[in-house]
Every structure is written in structure tokens, then in C-alpha cells.
Amino acid sequence: MPLGDTSSYSSGHSILVATTRQRDARPGTYFNGERAAHLNYAEIEVGVPGSHVPGKIELAAKAPGNPKTDFVVERAAYLESENKFIDALNAELSKRPAGSRKVLLFIHGYNTMFAEGLYRLTQVVHDSRAPGVPVLFTWASRGKVAQYVYDTNSATAARDDLDRTIRLIFASHAEQVNILAHSMGNWVTVEALRQIKISGRLPPMRKLGLVVLAAPDIDIDVFKSQMRSFGKPNKPFYIIVSKDDKALRASNFIAGGQTRLGAVKNTAELAQLGAVVVDMTDVKGNDSANHGKFAELAELGPELPSVLAGGIGDASPAQAPGEVRSSLANIVTSPVRLLGGTVKVIRNR
Template sequence: MIKGRVILTVAAVLAAGAMLGGCASRPGLDVLAPSLAEAPGATPHTVLVATTRARDPRPGVLFNGERSAKLDFATVTLTVPPTHKQGAIEWPKQAPGNPNTDMVVHEAVYRDTDAQFVADLNAQLAKRPRGEKNVFLFVHGYNTMFSEALFRLAQMAHDADATAVPVLFTWASRGKTEDYVYDNNSATAARDSLEHTLTLVAQSNAEKVTIMAHSMGNWLTVEALRQMKIAGTILPAKRVGNVILAAPDIDVDVFKSQLKRFGKPEKPFIVIVSHDDKALGISDFIAGGKQRLGAYNNDKELVALGAVVVDMTDVKSDGDELNHGKFAQLAGLRSQLRQSVEQNVTSSGGKVPETVEFGQIQISGVTPNFGGF
């Protein structure tokens, strides 16, 4: 009887999460249908994809939420409209979308082998000048459709005005609130594939690699990096830009044990937290009341373990009642954040301050190389 009550309670919590997030519109299944239309002022972005999702034969879908038996690849070119607002995703109201007002896919090509993925990556890197041949690899979180992960990465790359090649590692999330356990197992099963993807990126001509993970994707990312550290295959520090953990859905105690085994990194992990993150509150409940890293409030302890803590609690989250997607706003603030850190260092006589205030954002454990965020 008690077991039945627990199941009903968890179901009720997940349903509440669905209702809380219900105000945010989600794309249709065919949102990735390619468009041949062009728009003056629309900005193109080419995203390389590595995935453990299964291919989907339906037009405009590409990959679904079921697990593939092997790592798969794709290269997608899309555009961001001239009317784009920072932090937003302009979903097509109907496929294939209007590039004047919507984020629109123009070409999507499957790739079958490691060699094809690396070749496409090197082709994109060759378009960048020396010193800017970098990669930005994004790992999404729970309850995320392929199209949502793809467009979110394009939004961040665009808002940051980044020159790095965007690479999406997307694992088999079904994109449904009620599939939390399935998603968690899919993320766990994808650890070796993420490790393999990072190895392929390391084999490319990329000068530096920055990794950003969101929500449940952080569990997968930290585990993959931990595996590589133990195996001695981790990327050398000089080739790592930053490792950014946004709203990490990781048990705090588990993260502490991971870092102790991993060792204090040469470049500290950047942990983005928000104490009003309702999605992580739900995850806390499901996990038996164990606080998640993305809502942890002991910044000093995280700094001591080897982290820079970016606290976004006081930042207003437009259109996100769960307060779980605030990290996406940081892309548009990248230059200002870097300048703020540099100014604080200058005003402190060259010393790096323990904390930096930037509007409603507080940064603890600042280091000199944080300016590259």
C-alpha cells in the first residue's frame, strides 16, 4: 500500500511540474522541416550533432526520443531571424517557418561515421582564423526534444556572438514530463558516447573546447569527464575553455564525491545556480529530499571543491515559471560579464576579488580565466 502511495505522489509531483511549465509553448513534431526561403538579415548557423537518439523517418523530425544502438551524427544549418530577441527561441508557427520571423532549418544531413563527423567539424573550423578555432559543446537536460536542444544551442551561439563551432550532444530524452526515470536512464546510458564524442572533438583541429551542460545533462557530463580522468584520456587543460554546469540536476553529495575522485580541476567548473528553481525542487522531492547542486546555497563549499559559482537567484526568468532555464540569458551577457570581471580585477590592483556583482548576478570564486566565459 505504501509503495502505491509513493508512486501516486511522484506522479502528482510530475503532473504539477507539467502544469507549471505549461505556459511555455513547445514546437510541433515537424518543426525541423527544411525551408528554401531566404531572408535579408537572417543569420546562419551550422550545428554539428552527435546523438544517442534513434533516427526518425517522419519529415521535419530527424531524431526522436528512443535510444539508438550506436552513436549517430548529423549536420544542420539553420538561421536566426533579424527580429530575434536575446534569450528567446522564435519557433515557426507552422512548418517550414518564415526566416524573416522564425528560427528555420535550411538543411539537415545525416552523417554515418566518426570520420564524417570529424571532417565536417574540421571544415567548420577551417572557416575560423587562428586563435578562434574553438568548439562549444552543449549537453541538454531532462524533458527535451531534439528540436528544442538544437534551437537552444543556436540561440546561445547567436546571442553570445560566438565564433566557436556549436556542437550538440543530444541523448535520448523523450521530451515528456512523466518520463523522468526513462530520461535519467538514457542520460546514464549515454556516458560512453559522450566520452567518445569528446575524443572525436579532441582529434579535430579545434584549439579549445568549452562544454556546457544543463539540468540532467550535468550528471551525464560530469560522469563522462570523471571516466576520462580515471582512464587518463581527459583533454589537456590548455585545450579546455570552460566546463559550465547550468542548473545541474545532481545530488550535492554525489557531486562532491565526483569532484573528490576527479580532483580539483586546473580550471574550475562554472556552476550556475538559482535557489528558486522549481524544477530542481521537484527533483529534490523525487530524490528523497536530497538537495540538487543547481539550488545549493553554500557557495564557499563549492568554491573550495573547485568551482566558480554564478548565482542567478535574483534574475527574472521571462516565460519560464519553473525558473529552470535562466542560464540561456547568460549568452547575451557574455561580453559584459567578461568586462565586469576585468574591471573588478583592475580596480582591485590586479588581485582577483572573491565575489563580483553584475546586476542581479553574483559570481563567487572568480579566477583570472573566468573572463573567457
């Protein structure tokens, strides 16, 4: 992921990074898939090409990439302490007006190298035009299909560090903190949130916005146990599922046939636990495994920041059935049509 010539791209995004990965001295690599003894931090500017297609990541065929056609890194710097990380976060927040100082924290999934997680967050933020400050928490995945057990253990080992990162963000000048996790990243995310809950040392939870669990690679029975620790949350978790997710079918096989949360068929049961289920089964995926469909929600364009950075409120019961609704509150009450199909939303009323 070397720095490219960024003299011509559509826009750049400053991504703050907290990671349990080791630093990597190879030019343009920054972090590898091995576990570090402590958290590392960085700030990276990523450029998105003018030819970008929403929902996709245009990877360079050859380093350092062409800014007219590829995602490229414009600038990158390690941050040498958590204080430097918080200073950088507060500096980004200060660029936004009061009332808009929000953070989007993204935790990637299994089989994901550092650059892949960085570019996926950039794609989501760019396509949705989400106004929040993007923060990537990246744990030590080796980015190889055969390293599932290593990745699982890496995610588990990262619980305390994600707990610490969440607390740091909540202690910043952020007015709202929204969390988006994907695949195995949901395991470490829900575990960290559970850990915070049972610690009795809660951060200012009024700052918590949306918690989105996309294609979660979590045993369904484990998730039910975790939810019992939370109790019915004041703000529901939003769980994005797809019954044709091939990656979760493989995970199901490795786990001895135990259903994964992101491929669960009984969505009504999840709704009864206090979750809002976003079923994307009928949406055509951009990846062959149908595991990254959540990124395609960016097709909702300028309304998506209401979900990713602003939260979702209930639709007004006084609204007439045929009335056009401009708010993304609609996503939790009726089907939403994307370019690739229809999203169905199930919630307990």
C-alpha cells in the first residue's frame, strides 16, 4: 500500500487507526498480520478516484496505484501514544460544527489485511458521505482463509484493546459515537461492549449512537447469552443478515454446524431480543461470497449518514401509508429498494 501520486482524485479522507497489529517496516505496508504487545496508532489520508463505483473498492493492480482509477494513500504517519491519538481525533472533531461532532468506529472481519480494512472504511464513508470522523480499529488478522483459528484468537485477544479504544473515543470531544462491525469483528465488538457493561465503569453512554453488526460471525447461542448480559438495550443493535452468505456457511461448518448470527433464519427471534434485523438476502452481492453486502447500503446516498452517523428514530405513526418519507427512519419500518434488490427490515413492535 505505497503512497501514490495523488495529484488527481475526487476526494481524500483522513482515517484514524487504532490497532493490535505489529508495525511493518516494509515501504507502504504500515501494519502486518502479527499481534503486537500493545496498541499502535496512526493517521492515514486515503484518496478515492473520480471513477469510483459505489459499493466497490478499486484496488491498484500495481503499486503505488493510479489516483485516477485506484484507491491510494496520500499521507500516513504513526501516532506515538494514545494521547497523540486523542489529540488527532479532537483536532478532526473540531473541524466540524457543534452538533455534528460524531465518530464512526469500524471493526473489520476475518481474513482482512490492514489495507483491506482501511479501504473498506474509506469506501463506506465516501459513498455515504457520512460526516463523522472515521476511526478504524484493526485487529491482527493474517488475511488468509486458512488462518481462521488464528484470526479467531486474535479477535478474542483484542477485546481489552477495543474496550480501551472505545473508552478513549467516548472520553474525546465526540458528541456521538457510532459503531459498525463486520463479520468476525462483531465477536470482538460485542465482547468488548459486554465487558464494558459488566465492569460497572460505564463511559458516558448518552454519546452512544448506532451499533450496526454486519454479517456477524458469532454463534447464535453465544449472542443470545451476550444479549442477556446487556438486557434489552435502550437503543437497539442493528443486525445485517443474508441467508446466502457463503463465508458464514463455511464458518458454520468449522464451528460444528452451529448457526452464525449473520445467517440466522429466525429473524423474528432476534427482534424479540431487542435487535432490528436488516435482511439483505434479496440484494445481489458485489463479492462472490455475499459476505460484504453491508457496504452496498451506501447506495442510499445522502440519507445513509442518518444511519451511520446520526442514528435512526422511529417513523411517525401519524404518517399516511402512502406518504413519501425522506428520513432514513423508514429503513426500520418497511422494505428499502437498492440497485441490487430489496432490503427487508424486521423489528419487534
